[in-house]
Amino acid sequence: MTTAPRPNPLLSDRDVDFQLYEVLDATSLCALPAFAEHSRDTFTLLLDSTRRFAREVLYPTYRDMDAQPPSFRDGRVHVHPLMRELYPRLVELGLLTATRPPDVGGQQLPLTVHAVSTAYLMAANLSVYAWLGLTLGAAHLLEVFGTPEVKATFMEPMYRGEWTGTMALTEPQAGSSLADVRTRATPAPDGTWRIQGSKIFISGADQDFNENVVHLTLARIEGAEGGTRGISLFAVPSRRPEGGTLVDNDVRVAGVIHKIGWKGIPSLALNYGESGDCHGWLVGPPGRGLACMFQMMNEARIMVGMNGVATATVAYHEAVAYARERPQGRPTGVRDATRPQTPIIEHADVRRMLLRQKAIVEGGLSLLLAASYQADLAGHGQDEATRQRAGLLVDLLTPVAKSFPAERGFEANALAVQVHGGYGYSSEYLPEAWLRDQKLNSIHEGTTGIQGLDLLGRKVVAGGGAALQSFAEEVGTTVARARAAGVTPEWGEALEQALAETTTVVTELGARGMSGEVELMLRHSADFLELFSVLAVAWRWLAQAAAAKEALERGDPDADFYEGKLAAAQYWFAVELPRVPLLARLCRTGEDSYARMRPEWF
Ligand SMILES: Cc1cc2nc3c(=O)[nH]c(=O)nc-3n(C[C@H](O)[C@H](O)[C@H](O)COP(=O)(O)OP(=O)(O)OC[C@H]3O[C@@H](n4cnc5c(N)ncnc54)[C@H](O)[C@@H]3O)c2cc1C
CATH class of the missing domain: 1.20.1410 (I/LWEQ domain)
Structure with a gap:
């Protein structure tokens, strides 16, 4: 039996405002030429529409999507039917291009504001957001490193929300050690490449809610040196444009990974070029594939950290609400069983668990926003010295901003289960689902x-x-x-x-x-x-x-x-x-x- 989730703020608006405007001075970013079009009003506009969508539309879908993962039939993945409605509405919020410049349809919003806006979506239903986050990452890579032809063909439909994207790095023998990537690319007479090989765990690699998926794929050009320097980056669509239409590009789903969380997005094993007809387009210089990927790594890892914060925060709010309502036992020293029971939040040990969660999630959010603020300065600070200093700082903070919310967030999620007692161990309550979801954040993206x-x-x-x-x-x-x-x-x-x-x-x-x-x-x-x-x-x-x-x-x-x-x-x-x-x-x-x-x- 499942029950509708209780209302949950996902993140506290009060805390978000405090972190942005009292701890940091987020509006000071508007003094930089890149963000001159923005003000606290434009930040609020985006935050308000995102929060509303997260609370009213996305959060109510979470439980059902957790219970109904995508299925694999007739060689295709069928995602939850709600995705057909949710993805276009997510795109309408403008978050795909929000931080990008106007020439690709963006609003040049600071990452600091974008990151915290997306946290509401992640807290509401992280795997629905993941479709957007992956597409954003893939399109951004093409924006920075793609040729004009590649941008027009692949980046633009992704930014318009018509296609989705993936990051296809991992292979069975190449997880942490990407130097061991074996997928091969051979040059074709038409200037494209033929791709052959296998990938595993690729999130969002097939779907049936829009018309195409573009895989940003690491592969080794035939004859290239071993190790990381021999690896190049390719845009490989599931269906390639040909003769004014989309035709099959010989990318096959070889299997679906049965996961413990992130149930709204499939992670797939892929085979490229089983029939020798998988076309790829080179992105960036040959042999610089990993370097291109790593240039975008800070942002990707900050987003994983934000996911850790969001997943722990929604559970924290659930635990606080539960602890306020759940009567059990009496204050220490009271033996009179005729006295009414006290809400468990009155017990010191429950307050310890809640305060530890608060310290982790709000400390984590503050760290993520400090790192994002430095990322904004690194990209758009007023002079070279500022940009360089901020670049070093964001590099330094990123491994911590990625791993702290994942590791301590998992602990905070476990505490949210603990506050719920036996009910927390039951799948009728949501804390166990968030605990399962959180575990991935210490595994993916390094x-x-x-x-x-x-x-x-x-x-x-x-x-x-x-x-x-x-x-x-x-x-x-x-x-x-x-x-x-x-x-x-x-x-x-x-x-x-x-x-x-x-x-x-x-x-x-x-x-x-x-x-x-x-x-x-x-x-x-x-x-x-x-x-x-x-x-x-x-x-x-x-x-x-x-x-x-x-x-x-x-x-x-x-x-x-x-x-x-x-x-x-x-x-x-x-x-x-x-x-x-x-x-x-x-x-x-x-x-x-x-x-x-x-x-x-x-
Ligand atoms: C649900 C899910 C979604 C994913 N989505 C994607 C995706 O979209 N695209 C993609 O490309 N990949 C994706 N991945 C793959 C993910 O990035 C890898 O699982 C991750 O990089 C770890 O690789 P591995 O699983 O091969 O583990 P391994 O690399 O075998 O690691 C196993 C353990 O050994 C440790 N270890 C390994 N090497 C070292 C070392 N040198 N020093 C110390 N410790 C080490 C690791 O820390 C880990 O604890 C996804 C994975 C999952 C589970």
């Missing part, structure tokens, strides 16, 4: 293990330490703001201490890497990622505490909202930040329990 290696092996030492230096400056600005606002001074001091400890770890590990001890340098990359996540989220909680304190000082009547912020900040500084010294010690000493563990000892 697993958490790969994010840790990327952060410690590359990002944190980038620019000869310039990235970390810029991060330290940002932390310094926040500490000064918090001090001026009258925030508990110990929090700022603890943050500076943790930052100093992190810098020492980076210096020592960097020296090990330079002296050739790469294994020792990277051994605790997962712990370093955890350390940096705790630190970065503490930075965001201090920024929120400063904004909250400023509001209370000026007598803002919304005291409950701001007191809640200060309590969550206190939680992070009391419970999470003190973990930094332990994590730092593991990294610095190269503690070797798992390094010396032999496969046969397990």
Whole structure:
């Protein structure tokens, strides 16, 4: 039996406004020439229409789509029938091209505002949004790297919402290690390429709600060198334009993956060129396929992070509402069974679980918005120095912004199940579905293990330490703001201490890497990622505490909202930040329990 979901705000509008306009100064972006057409009013317009659609249209479809995944019949995938109606309406919101310039039909909206708008859609029904997100990513790649012919043929129908797109990277032997991609491309006399090979797990690779799918496919040009440098990028449609019509392009669905979540979008095994007639169009220079993909990676990973935040946030709101209503037990020390039961939110341990969720989801949202803000500056800042500095910062923050909401978001989703007790373990309630959905975020777009290696092996030492230096400056600005606002001074001091400890770890590990001890340098990359996540989220909680304190000082009547912020900040500084010294010690000493563990000892 299923029941209609209770109303859920998905994200708190109050918190979104706070993060955009009190913690960050999102309207300051409008002073940049690229965003000059925008104002808080245009931001609100988009946010309002997206929120309304998410709450009124998308959210009510989630349960049914989770229960009815796409089916595979007669060689074709049949998606949930509602997609025929939902996709065009999603496109109408304008989010496909919102951040793109006017020459491709866009509004040049800052990513900061776009990212938080899409969070409402993800919280409402993440796999419906995924169709749009994948199409946006594929079309954007073509916009940046495609020839005029490729743009006109493939990008434009995707931006118009007539076709969808995919990212086709993974192969059975090439998941984390894309250097092992084997799909082949051979030149054809007409200037296109013939593609042959197999991909797996490709999301959205077939559908029956519009007329075509374009797969942005990694393949190796015949004779190209091995490794990542030999990989090129191709646009490969399921149906290719020929003689004024669309004809079959020899891309076959070889199987459907039966997944535990994201049920509204299929993930498929694909065979290209079984009949030798699969045409591909080269995108970007030969051998630069991965480089092209990676140029777009920050944005894609920020969107995955936002998905993690959204999926944990909708569950958090559900848990708070449930805890307010569910009567069970009596306050500690009350033995009188004739007294009415108390709502479980009155129990300290339930409040602990809710506060931990709040600290994770609102800390995560703040981190995502800070990273998006830097991405906007990196793309459109007023001068080269600003763009470069912001570029380094967004590179540094991205592995954390991707993995923190995925890993801690999964924990927050599990806490939402726990708050529901036995009912949380039942599929009549939604928290279990969000828990299943959330798990993917630590796997796709680079697993958490790969994010840790990327952060410690590359990002944190980038620019000869310039990235970390810029991060330290940002932390310094926040500490000064918090001090001026009258925030508990110990929090700022603890943050500076943790930052100093992190810098020492980076210096020592960097020296090990330079002296050739790469294994020792990277051994605790997962712990370093955890350390940096705790630190970065503490930075965001201090920024929120400063904004909250400023509001209370000026007598803002919304005291409950701001007191809640200060309590969550206190939680992070009391419970999470003190973990930094332990994590730092593991990294610095190269503690070797798992390094010396032999496969046969397990
Ligand atoms: C539902 C779903 C949708 C997907 N959608 C798409 C899509 O649209 N397009 C696409 O191209 N792909 C897609 N993927 C594939 C996804 O990106 C891969 O599953 C992911 O990159 C991991 O690859 P793998 O599954 O081969 O795991 P592996 O690479 O085999 O990893 C297994 C484990 O080993 C660890 N590991 C691997 N290498 C290292 C290393 N060098 N150091 C330390 N640890 C390591 C990993 O962290 C992981 O924990 C999707 C996957 C799923 C499940």
